[in-house]
Amino acid sequence: MTSAAFVGYGTIVRKETVRIVRIWTQTILPSVISQTLYFAIFGGIVGARIGHMGGSSYTAFLVPGLVMMSAITNAFSNVASSFFGAKFQRSIEEILVSPMKPWAVLAGYVSGGLVRGVAVAAAVFLVSVAFVRPHVTHMGALIFFIFVTCLIFSLLGFLNGLLARKFDDVGLIPTFVLTPLTYLGGVFYDLNVLPPFWRAVSHANPIVYMIDGFRFGFTGTAVTSVLGSAGILVVVAGVLIVLTLALLRRGFGLKQ
């Protein structure tokens, strides 16, 4: 990395981080409040009647899923809204007329998504401590799966921002793709409780592997192959990086 590219990259990361902190009531707080309600209602009230799931109390079972759900939605929406906002206001032209290399631009915005995804995940995890004593079995798995998941959804958010033509396009993916896949990705239930057909269908959902791998970090047990999941996620992240960079280099959605 040349020093000029590093300065450009650092400028975008700093700008994104300042924005996340400045409007924390829009970027951090909503997820913390909604996940606190999930812990209180599903963990505390409903969970007491459910008993155990996946070998642990229902509240403890919920923790990895809810942390991951927050990380996914925040990493995605941070990059999608910030990048599309810059496109919409045309302030992205500040970067396009500069000598910044496309990879430095992508890395800057994606790092912003990582910062928000991990920050919100950490905040939600801290909230969970008020409801259940966390037990970490594999710290390496926790760090790997949260990082690679935020990376993938930051890249998807960037792609969404790049392809979007109007603000509605930025809201469509979270509503019609992310939320259903996340809710059906094993946040609230163990895949083993599903009938064989739906269990097989669930394995086509990429978020299942992210949540399962992250949950493995807490419980030490997984429904899927953790190493296999990790490998697939790394490949997915690699493909997304190549695809997004190719579009960015062509100026897709940015240049006339």
Add this chain to the structure above:
Amino acid sequence: MTNALTITDVRKTYKNGTEALKGVSFGVRGGEMLALLGANGAGKTTLIGILCGLVTKTGGSAEVFGVDIDAHPEQTRSMIGVVPQEFNFNIFERVGDIVIDAAGYYGIPRSVAAPRTETILKRLGLWDKRDAVGRTLSGGMKRRLLIARALVHEPKLLLLDEPSAGVDVELRRGMWEFVVDLNAHGTTIILTTHYLEEAERLCKRVVILKRGVVVQEGEIAELVRASGAKNLEDFYLRV
């Protein structure tokens, strides 16, 4: 002396079929201030967009101080500063941050950009507004902010796309004094404007575009004299 800008047979056809530039060629000498004139839709903004990387040309070549814009885009962009026609900064950001961040995109660290920003904002009368967010500025202040942002990386070639549009007479005068001073210190300037009397006063040479083609190019005084026109505006209307 190397030309600051050499444009050869540059063409642009947009996806909808509009031919904005139909083979434009001209040169700009290093250190000069050139007026690029033409009616709305003549292709001035498209040409500026091509030079600074916002528009992809469909033909021809362009060199900035002898460096090809396609072969070495990062190098040529670092030599260009652009003041666009429309306000294109984040209106929710503070004036000082907009300028310092712009320097960052050019690889200039904050420790260097901060004092440079202070100097430029003071020169442009915006220092008192450094902590104000962009949307609270008046039209004239926004215009000056665009100039400050374009200058923070100390470009050798400055592209001014109608910088005085919507600016009152007094502010315009101050802005032009600043631009003349920049030019006197060696910055090559290409100016597009609809204020022809200002173009005549500020620039020695002119290039006139009409429907994507260069229809006149040369020394303003000579063109006016040879055509028997009263002034540049009169000459322009005859073209």
